[in-house]
Structures are given as structure tokens and as C-alpha cells.
Amino acid sequence: MSNYNFVERPRYTCALGGAIATVSALPKAVPILHAPPGCAGNFTWTQAGGCGLQVGGYCGGLSMPGSNVQEREVVFGGAERLEQEIKNALEVMQGELYFVLTSCVTEVIGDDIGSVVRPFAEEGVPILFAETGGFRGNSYQGYDLVLQSLFKNFVAKTEEKQPKTVNLWGIAPFIDVFWRGNLNGIRQLLAKLGLSVNSFFTVDDSAAGIREAGSASLNIVVSEVFGQGAAQLAEEIHGIPYIRTPLPVGPSATDAFLRQIGAALNLDSALLESLITYENKRYYSLLETLADCFNDADLQRYAVVIGDTNYAAGITRFLADDLGWLPEVVGITDILDDDQQVEIASRLTRLDSGISPEVIFHTDGSVIADAVRAHWNKYQAQAGKYANPLSPAFVIGSSLDRELAKELGAGHLSVGFPVANRAVISRGYTGYSGGLTLIEDLVSIIIAGR
Numbered sequence: 001m002s003n004y005n006f007v008e009r010p011r012y013t014c015a016l017g018g019a020i021a022t023v024s025a026l027p028k029a030v031p032i033l034h035a036p037p038g039c040a041g042n043f044t045w046t047q048a049g050g051c052g053l054q055v056g057g058y059c060g061g062l063s064m065p066g067s068n069v070q071e072r073e074v075v076f077g078g079a080e081r082l083e084q085e086i087k088n089a090l091e092v093m094q095g096e097l098y099f100v101l102t103s104c105v106t107e108v109i110g111d112d113i114g115s116v117v118r119p120f121a122e123e124g125v126p127i128l129f130a131e132t133g134g135f136r137g138n139s140y141q142g143y144d145l146v147l148q149s150l151f152k153n154f155v156a157k158t159e160e161k162q163p164k165t166v167n168l169w170g171i172a173p174f175i176d177v178f179w180r181g182n183l184n185g186i187r188q189l190l191a192k193l194g195l196s197v198n199s200f201f202t203v204d205d206s207a208a209g210i211r212e213a214g215s216a217s218l219n220i221v222v223s224e225v226f227g228q229g230a231a232q233l234a235e236e237i238h239g240i241p242y243i244r245t246p247l248p249v250g251p252s253a254t255d256a257f258l259r260q261i262g263a264a265l266n267l268d269s270a271l272l273e274s275l276i277t278y279e280n281k282r283y284y285s286l287l288e289t290l291a292d293c294f295n296d297a298d299l300q301r302y303a304v305v306i307g308d309t310n311y312a313a314g315i316t317r318f319l320a321d322d323l324g325w326l327p328e329v330v331g332i333t334d335i336l337d338d339d340q341q342v343e344i345a346s347r348l349t350r351l352d353s354g355i356s357p358e359v360i361f362h363t364d365g366s367v368i369a370d371a372v373r374a375h376w377n378k379y380q381a382q383a384g385k386y387a388n389p390l391s392p393a394f395v396i397g398s399s400l401d402r403e404l405a406k407e408l409g410a411g412h413l414s415v416g417f418p419v420a421n422r423a424v425i426s427r428g429y430t431g432y433s434g435g436l437t438l439i440e441d442l443v444s445i446i447i448a449g450r
Helices: 015-025 037-050 071-076 079-092 104-108 113-122 139-153 179-192 209-210 228-238 250-265 268-298 307-322 338-350 365-383 399-408 431-447
Strands: 028-032 096-100 127-130 161-169 197-199 216-221 242-244 303-308 326-332 358-361 393-397 411-414
Touching: 015 028, 015 037, 015 096, 015 139, 028 079, 028 326, 037 139, 037 161, 071 393, 079 113, 079 127, 096 113, 096 139, 104 209, 113 161, 127 139, 139 228, 139 393, 161 179, 161 250, 179 197, 179 250, 179 431, 216 228, 228 242, 242 250, 250 268, 250 307, 250 431, 303 307, 303 365, 307 326, 307 338, 307 431, 326 365, 338 358, 393 399, 393 431, 399 411, 411 431
Parallel strands: 028 096, 096 127, 161 197, 161 216, 216 242, 303 326, 303 393, 326 358, 393 411
Antiparallel strands: none
16 A cells, blocks of 8 residues: 555646746746756646646747756756857847746756856846756745846845835736736726836836836735745845735725735825725725626525635635625645744634634645535535535635536636636736626626526
């Protein structure tokens, strides 16, 4: 009998996969992989199958250059091969930023990437690197490592800070399948407060803007987990304070988010409250047209939410405090330490609505699915065979959770990675408008086929 433990239904890739996704999303950036050929190919097809059909970027996917490390480089070292690949990439790839990323193999054999990259940088080439061997962590760690390298090696240092300029991150490109819409939703709200926002990865960002990120007066990390290392490094190197905040989905969370930003930047309270009042009025005016059908058709649901910390926490709060649904189980798939688990569980069991869902932390999606079944079976046993106390139900998770939803007789919406059954371009769930979009998606699933 084998004693090996297998992780089924993972919700992320390795650190290199996250780094590739992050660099691919940077404006006019060219990732250069120092890796065996399989790394780029495997991640490209993972991206295609799990990111709502989004593949590549300016120079991502199968078009990214790589050193194609073979047995010879493993034995004799691959620094010379990488140097040649960088020269080739500079000849045929037109970029505003070149980013060398390492793999497990090239880190294990000990190639000195800095000594290869440094001469090119000294000649004026906008090139930098990050050590992103897959064993360093999951895709969110790769995302953080790329941001750290940007603040360490690319962002210009300046003592003069712009009082109404902020940097925004915490939403990992591609691994958060709705990253474009989510970043834009927050960016547009902050712009209404008169802020200039550098969000790094949207079509409105640029390499020149990222280089000036050191002049920001505040870094806003829209996550309690992702991008924290980069925030600490930016504070240390550039003197930029940071705040971390949950992903704001819907009016309750977005009201709190805007007030937190206002307090951190000492913004005019009248302007802030005026914006909140306007956005709430708009939100509920638009939602009002759905209210009668929502109530008459009894569209309230018992809910299961499975995903990373950003989505699991943000969507659960929205369902319970804004939509009036009843979250029963929340499964969080990130690698978290004990203190992080306690903090997040405490917040999810102290919702304004008074609802207190069962919170499960595990990286194995199958373990979470088993816990959901056990929760449902417990209530079924208490009710007897003539009643189903947790029905109708709905599962909000990833494409991996469709079978669980089918078992429960529940609706299903793919939101978190991997998303294989939806095409995504600019859709997002942040802010007031994002809450309405999420309601549209949930209700559309329920009424489909009527």
C-alpha cells in the first residue's frame, strides 16, 4: 500500500508559472525563460485551459524566448547558453522591458543569472531577472517575486512623492482569471477620488509608468495574502507605505475599501462620502429592477464557495451581507500559515449578516469537496429522508467543482482558477458594478433553460 500523498484539483501552478503569467501581463514586456523547453509549453496549455481561453500577452505563450536547457547545460552549466539567448531575443523581439526567469533545473545547477544579465543592463538594455524556480512556491509566489524584482531593479528611486498617486496590486494576472476587469473596476473608482493609479498590468499602464512607481504616496495591496513581500520591499527601498485590504466585491466591501483608502491618504471626507452615496444609489437603482423576480422566483440559495483567499473571502461576504444568500461552507485553497488562517476564519465567521459558515483550509480540492459532502450529509441526516434542508444550493468555485455541484443538485459558476468553461476578456467582479455583474452571472445560471 503506497504512503504517497497526492494533491488533486490544484488551484495554481508553480512559482515559474506565476512569474511567466505576471511578466506576460506587463506592458510591452518580453519574458526570457532560462529553462528546459517543457516549462513554457506546459504553462501555455495550462493557461489556455484554465484562464478563460486567455493565452500569452504581448510576448507570452509559445512566442516567448527560452534557453531550451538540455543535458549539456545541466552538466557544464547554462550561463553561456542564456547569454546567447538574450542576444538573440534582443535582435528579434521588440520590447520595453526584458525579464529573465529561472526554472528548477537552472537554479539547481547553480547558474549565476545576475552575472549574465548585469552586462546587458550596464549597456542600457531594460533587462532584469527573478529567481523563480518552481520549487520556491506556487504561482502567487512567482507573482510576488516578479514584483519584488521590479521594485528592486527597475523602479526609479525618488524622495519626492506625489500625494495623489498610488500603486495598485494584489490581483495576480491570469491566475486570477478576471484580473483585467478586477483591476479596472478598482482603478476607475480610485480615479473618481482624484487619484492617479499605477496598476502595472492593465492596457492603460506602461513601462514608463511602472518606472515612476517610486513616486507614489501609497501602495494598495488588494489582498490579505498575495503581494505582501513586494509591499514590504517597496516600503523598505522606496519609502512607500502600504495598506492591505480584502478584494472589494459589492457595496458593503467597496464602501469599507474606499473609506480605508480615504483615511490612509487623508482625502476630503465630503468628496469620499459623496462618491459612496452616489455609487450606492446607482447600484440599488439598477438592482431594483430585479428585486420582484428575485423574490417571487425564490432565487435565494445555500452556497458553497471554493477558491483562493481573495475570492473565497470577498465573494462570501458579498453573498451573505449584500445578496442575502446563505453561505454554508467556504473552502480556501491557498498555502497559509496558522496566523493567516486564524485571521481570515475570524473575519468570515463575523459577517455583518450574522451568518457563520464552516471554513476549511486545504490545498487539495478533493479534501474540500469531501468536507462539503460531509456538511451536507450531516444536515440531511438530521432532517430525515423526507426533507432536504440545504436546498436549493449553489457552488461558486472553479471548473474543477462542477462534479461536486452536480452531486449536490446545485448550480455552478466558475470564478477561480482554473476556469475552462467560460471565455474571459475584460469581465470583473470588483466594486459596485462588479457586484451587479456577479448577480447577473449567478441568476443567469439558475434560470438558464427556462
